[in-house]
Amino acid sequence: MTNHILGISAFYHDSAAVILRDGEIVAAAQEERFTRHKHDPRFPANAVTFCLAEAGIAACDLDAVAFYEQPLVKWDRLVETFLAYAPRGFELFEEAMPAWGELKLQLPTRIRGELPGFAGELYFAHHHESHAASAFFPSPFADAAILTVDAVGEWSTSALGHGHGNRLDLSHEQRFPHSLGMLYSAFTHYCGFRVNSGEYKLMGLAPYGKPRFVDLILKRLIRIMDDGSLWLDMAYFQYASGLTMTSPLFHELFDGPPRAPEGLITQKEMDLAASIQVVCEEVLLRTVRYLHALTGAQNLVMAGGVALNCVANGRILREGPFENLWIQPAAGDAGGALGAALLIWHHELDNPRQPQSTDAQKGSLLGPAFNNDDISILLDSLGATYERIAGEDKLLDRVAQLIAAEKVVGWFQGRMEFGPRALGCRSIIGDARSPRMQQKMNVSIKFRESFRPFAPCVLREHADEYFDLREDVESPYMLLVAPVRDRWRTALNEADRVKMEDPDLRVRLSVARSSVPAITHVDYSARVQTVDASRHGRYYRLMKRFFEYTGCPVIVNTSFNIRGEPIVCTPEDAYRCFMATDMDCLVLENHILIKEDQAFSMLPDIDAYRKQYSGALD
Amino acid sequence: MPWTSALPPLTISFRRAEVIAFWTVATAVLVLVLGITAKALGSTTPLSWAVTGFVVLVPGIVSRTWFEFGVRGWNKGVRWLTAAMRAYLLRICYYVVLNSVSHTGSALELAVRKGDVSRWIRRNDRSSEGFGFLRTGSVARDDDQSLLALARGPGRAWLVSLMPVVLLLMLLRDEAQDSSLPSSTYTLY
Numbered sequence: 001m002t003n004h005i006l007g008i009s010a011f012y013h014d015s016a017a018v019i020l021r022d023g024e025i026v027a028a029a030q031e032e033r034f035t036r037h038k039h040d041p042r043f044p045a046n047a048v049t050f051c052l053a054e055a056g057i058a059a060c061d062l063d064a065v066a067f068y069e070q071p072l073v074k075w076d077r078l079v080e081t082f083l084a085y086a087p088r089g090f091e092l093f094e095e096a097m098p099a100w101g102e103l104k105l106q107l108p109t110r111i112r113g114e115l116p117g118f119a120g121e122l123y124f125a126h127h128h129e130s131h132a133a134s135a136f137f138p139s140p141f142a143d144a145a146i147l148t149v150d151a152v153g154e155w156s157t158s159a160l161g162h163g164h165g166n167r168l169d170l171s172h173e174q175r176f177p178h179s180l181g182m183l184y185s186a187f188t189h190y191c192g193f194r195v196n197s198g199e200y201k202l203m204g205l206a207p208y209g210k211p212r213f214v215d216l217i218l219k220r221l222i223r224i225m226d227d228g229s230l231w232l233d234m235a236y237f238q239y240a241s242g243l244t245m246t247s248p249l250f251h252e253l254f255d256g257p258p259r260a261p262e263g264l265i266t267q268k269e270m271d272l273a274a275s276i277q278v279v280c281e282e283v284l285l286r287t288v289r290y291l292h293a294l295t296g297a298q299n300l301v302m303a304g305g306v307a308l309n310c311v312a313n314g315r316i317l318r319e320g321p322f323e324n325l326w327i328q329p330a331a332g333d334a335g336g337a338l339g340a341a342l343l344i345w346h347h348e349l350d351n352p353r354q355p356q357s358t359d360a361q362k363g364s365l366l367g368p369a370f371n372n373d374d375i376s377i378l379l380d381s382l383g384a385t386y387e388r389i390a391g392e393d394k395l396l397d398r399v400a401q402l403i404a405a406e407k408v409v410g411w412f413q414g415r416m417e418f419g420p421r422a423l424g425c426r427s428i429i430g431d432a433r434s435p436r437m438q439q440k441m442n443v444s445i446k447f448r449e450s451f452r453p454f455a456p457c458v459l460r461e462h463a464d465e466y467f468d469l470r471e472d473v474e475s476p477y478m479l480l481v482a483p484v485r486d487r488w489r490t491a492l493n494e495a496d497r498v499k500m501e502d503p504d505l506r507v508r509l510s511v512a513r514s515s516v517p518a519i520t521h522v523d524y525s526a527r528v529q530t531v532d533a534s535r536h537g538r539y540y541r542l543m544k545r546f547f548e549y550t551g552c553p554v555i556v557n558t559s560f561n562i563r564g565e566p567i568v569c570t571p572e573d574a575y576r577c578f579m580a581t582d583m584d585c586l587v588l589e590n591h592i593l594i595k596e597d598q599a600f601s602m603l604p605d606i607d608a609y610r611k612q613y614s615g616a617l618d
Numbered sequence: 619m620p621w622t623s624a625l626p627p628l629t630i631s632f633r634r635a636e637v638i639a640f641w642t643v644a645t646a647v648l649v650l651v652l653g654i655t656a657k658a659l660g661s662t663t664p665l666s667w668a669v670t671g672f673v674v675l676v677p678g679i680v681s682r683t684w685f686e687f688g689v690r691g692w693n694k695g696v697r698w699l700t701a702a703m704r705a706y707l708l709r710i711c712y713y714v715v716l717n718s719v720s721h722t723g724s725a726l727e728l729a730v731r732k733g734d735v736s737r738w739i740r741r742n743d744r745s746s747e748g749f750g751f752l753r754t755g756s757v758a759r760d761d762d763q764s765l766l767a768l769a770r771g772p773g774r775a776w777l778v779s780l781m782p783v784v785l786l787l788m789l790l791r792d793e794a795q796d797s798s799l800p801s802s803t804y805t806l807y
Binding site for chain 2: 240
């Protein structure tokens, strides 16, 4: 008899739902994509509805539901934290306690209430075991060491373990408040970025700086043991007892208050970013060496928010002791929904596991898809001017030519991605060779003045030609940063060197540093996504066609959204974003829309559109 | 479908009747409460207090504006009172209950241990030492997710004293409250 397990993560950061049919991932989606509310923490009612529809069942047909953490254990940690700081820390208590009284201590009732007719078992997994399961079970390895690192789950802030066959065993953990994720978030806050979403900006800022604060950080803030475990001096942090990450002592140590959000980024912030990045990488490298000694495994799998630090991941792969590395693409809390469901399937129900040669994540393309007929109906109802192209060949020809002509293309096809990255199904794409592409995409489409380059998509078979990656290494989920190979780099002339000293980071970034300038960072690094035929289908064929035209196997890929907006989910979301930005064309499955052909009267109120997402700037 | 088209007016009439009944009862209650309170406080004219209550509320039965004014006032009053009671309750709970218990210590390890060479904790070795150290792969079910289950853990019996607070917070919840934290901190809960 067919078994269906629904995995849920909710009420913390990124709520999501996943459904398994006999252990196979059928569907997965984050709630924010449906509600258009970034990092939506509410019960993922829309995502659940989608998952059930995709599986063709109702809630009453579910065999089990798995929640990704144990709220009561988290409550225990919270109470112990209050006990450690009382009578200080009332502000945090005042925020937290009502949420617990109203919701989190009644979670089973709430979850069952949201799933009418469901009478099966409701399980609560451990937060880090959910992460571990999301990393190991879908990986291509029969045997692997497991590392989970995030800010905090229930008590754990990181965990080490070993997975073999259908079992995983998390043998070691570090406990709150000593947390690498929290340390990184503290610097994120101090440098003026939003906690729990601006960490990737700090990582992108690091190449501009010099790590001159490393010694100070190691001397005063953190003690790192040889095995990568750590202790934080909590006198410098306030996250356990207040509503800010850092304490006045921290501000004193770094000569001033935190940078105001949206304020000028100075060399100090760049140096702080470089310094904390070095510390983070050092902790992770020591940890993986210890983990390797502990397990003797050749493969490593990772999950947890810190596993999204793709610069550190690149170093782990290049300098760490493991042969192979696989990272859960939805490494944050959304992926916990997947892990919890897989944990029930393999551990609780003791079902065998057969690793797949690529992986079982299906390219992380697990969300909703839309067919051509429905899109035609929608576009007609919107009064859009479009061309529906019957054959894929003709469509790919057309789009490849548009990209080569430096047009910015909104590319919407197939199933939506699960996880924070757009991987070629809800992407804005362009020509990586164009020196103007970076600025055009940032200013006219994303509405931001970014200091970060865009990520490259490269044909799998050409990845090692362009980037310093081993020939057998793939990065289908954009989770590795690798240097651009020397042969593609361009030498800086005197004028470029002067620009590289400019306080305005956009000026520095505008210096073309390689033959693919739109994706090359100032330190010649790039956040690579390898694109292959088996995972990426039509997207791969499009890139192949572009390569045939231009001889370049690299294109720019950025998420299909504007600043602060969740990645688009439906054709309607995509159309609205297309019309509200300076995107040149939009491809909705087999439909092509050219901006110039659209009626002026159809343009939405751009300011209102941007304002809608301004509260959730990332 | 003649009978269904007649439904809306019926429903509205019913709602009106309901509202008028509520308002009438509210007026009667206020008249009684004011009268009895005034008498209890030693007033020589409890009837005039009762009449004041009657005069204030009874126009709401006939005047929509007066009624809406009364409802708004009532809602604001309740919201304000709830917020005040919640704030009071939370302060008592934190500064009296938790602060007292905090003298017995906390499981949070803030101080660095002398001669520490590793901060990794072996999970399975400590499964019996306290809540939260569960064996790998152990999952909890519905019944394990209650405050009472937590209070059964070693050294956790005092948590029972938080139950009335939790129950009161459920009663005093403010559905309109914005629970989002500022961007300067990580949500610990």
